[in-house]
Amino acid sequence: MTRVIFGMTMSLDGFINDAEGRIARLYPDFDELQASELMREAIRDTGAVIMGRRTFGMVDDPDTYADRYEFQVPIFVVTRQAPARAPKENGAIRFTFVDSPEEAVRQAIGAANGRDVTVVGGPDVGMQLLGAGLVDELQIGITPIVLGKGTRLFDRLSGLPITLRKTRVVETGQRTDLFFDVGTG
Amino acid sequence: MTRVIFGMTMSLDGFINDAEGRIARLYPDFDELQASELMREAIRDTGAVIMGRRTFGMVDDPDTYADRYEFQVPIFVVTRQAPARAPKENGAIRFTFVDSPEEAVRQAIGAANGRDVTVVGGPDVGMQLLGAGLVDELQIGITPIVLGKGTRLFDRLSGLPITLRKTRVVETGQRTDLFFDVGTG
Numbered sequence: 001m002t003r004v005i006f007g008m009t010m011s012l013d014g015f016i017n018d019a020e021g022r023i024a025r026l027y028p029d030f031d032e033l034q035a036s037e038l039m040r041e042a043i044r045d046t047g048a049v050i051m052g053r054r055t056f057g058m059v060d061d062p063d064t065y066a067d068r069y070e071f072q073v074p075i076f077v078v079t080r081q082a083p084a085r086a087p088k089e090n091g092a093i094r095f096t097f098v099d100s101p102e103e104a105v106r107q108a109i110g111a112a113n114g115r116d117v118t119v120v121g122g123p124d125v126g127m128q129l130l131g132a133g134l135v136d137e138l139q140i141g142i143t144p145i146v147l148g149k150g151t152r153l154f155d156r157l158s159g160l161p162i163t164l165r166k167t168r169v170v171e172t173g174q175r176t177d178l179f180f181d182v183g184t185g
Numbered sequence: 186m187t188r189v190i191f192g193m194t195m196s197l198d199g200f201i202n203d204a205e206g207r208i209a210r211l212y213p214d215f216d217e218l219q220a221s222e223l224m225r226e227a228i229r230d231t232g233a234v235i236m237g238r239r240t241f242g243m244v245d246d247p248d249t250y251a252d253r254y255e256f257q258v259p260i261f262v263v264t265r266q267a268p269a270r271a272p273k274e275n276g277a278i279r280f281t282f283v284d285s286p287e288e289a290v291r292q293a294i295g296a297a298n299g300r301d302v303t304v305v306g307g308p309d310v311g312m313q314l315l316g317a318g319l320v321d322e323l324q325i326g327i328t329p330i331v332l333g334k335g336t337r338l339f340d341r342l343s344g345l346p347i348t349l350r351k352t353r354v355v356e357t358g359q360r361t362d363l364f365f366d367v368g369t370g
Contacts, residue, residue, distance in 0.1 A: 012339070148345075162331065164331070166329045
C-alpha cells in the first residue's frame with residue numbers, strides 16, 4: 001500500500017535554511033546520515049519521488065540525477081515551466097514535469113508500484129500537499145542548531161486542520177528524526 | 186556538581202503557548218508525564234527552582250506551592266516587584282524574590298546543595314540565562330501539534346553564540362524530550 005511521505009530537516013528553532021538560503025549547517029552529520037540505516041530504509045521503500053522546481057535545481061547539472069541521485073526511481077517535478085531539455089534518464093530514473101502537487105501525487109502513486117512516494121521538498125510543495133490532505137506520514141529531522149533567521153518550515157501550516165500522531169523516533173548522530181502519521185480534523 | 190537546566194515544552198512548530206496564551210494543548214499526556222520516570226528523575230535531581238514572575242503567578246493561589254508543588258525545594262522568583270505578602274512556606278519550599286536572572290542563578294546554586302538548579306520558565310528568564318552563558322543543559326519537550334500562533338520559544342535566541350550538543354532523547358507518550366549540553370562560541 002503506497003504511502004505519501006513528506007520529510008524535511010529543520011533547525012531546533014524551525015528553519016530549513018539560514019538567512020542566506022544555505023542548508024549546510026543543517027547537515028553536520030551528512031556522511032553519517034547518507035550511510036545510515038534510516039537512509040537505506042528510505043531508498044529501499046521509495047518507489048517514486050516528488051520535488052519542487054527549486055529542489056530540482058539545487059544540483060549544478062540535472063544530468064547528475066541519473067548518475068548519482070540516491071533515489072533511483074521515477075521523479076515528478078512540480079513546476080509551471082518544464083526545462084527546455086529533459087535531463088538525462090536511465091533504466092530507473094525518469095522525469096515527469098507536472099504543474100501541481102496534487103497531479104504529482106496522482107502520477108507518482110501510479111509509478112511507485114506499491115512502494116512509497118517520498119516528497120523531498122521544498123517546503124512549498126510539502127505544505128501544499130499537507131494542506132490538501134495528501135500526506136500520510138510526516139518526517140521531521142531536527143538538527144541541534146539555532147539559526148534565528150531563514151525560511152520557517154511551518155509558516156504555511158498555520159490553522160490547517162491536521163493532527164499528528166508520533167509513531168517513531170530515530171537518532172542519527174546529532175540528528176533526531178520524528179515520524180508522525182498525519183490525520184485531518 | 187550543580188548544573189543549571191532550562192526546560193520548556195513546545196509545539197512541533199516552536200510555540201510555547203497558543204494565540205490566547207493557553208498551554209493546555211501542549212500537555213495532552215499531562216498525567217502520564219507527571220507519573221513518568223522523567224519527572225521522578227527531575228524531582229530527585231533538582232535542588233532549587235528558578236521561575237519568572239508570570240510563571241509564579243500561573244497558580245490561582247501561591248500558597249498552594251507549599252501544599253502541592255512537585256518541586257519541594259527553595260524557589261527563586263525573578264521579579265522587579267516581590268508580592269506584598271510572601272507565600273506560604275514549609276520545611277522544604279521557601280521563596281526568594283530577586284530582580285535579575287543572574288542573581289537568581291547565583292543564589293539558587295548556593296541553595297541547591299550540590300543538586301541541579303532547574304529553570305522552569307518562562308521563556309524570558311530562560312533565554313536571558315542562555316544568552317548570559319549561565320545554562321548548562323537545555324531540555325526541549327516537543328508535543329506533536331502545530332499551533333501556528335503564540336509565543337515562539339526561540340525568538341530571543343536569534344544570533345546568540347551558543348552551541349548545542351544532543352546528549353539524550355526520552356519519549357513519554359506522544360511527547361519527545363531532547364536534551365542538549367549548551368556551549369558558547
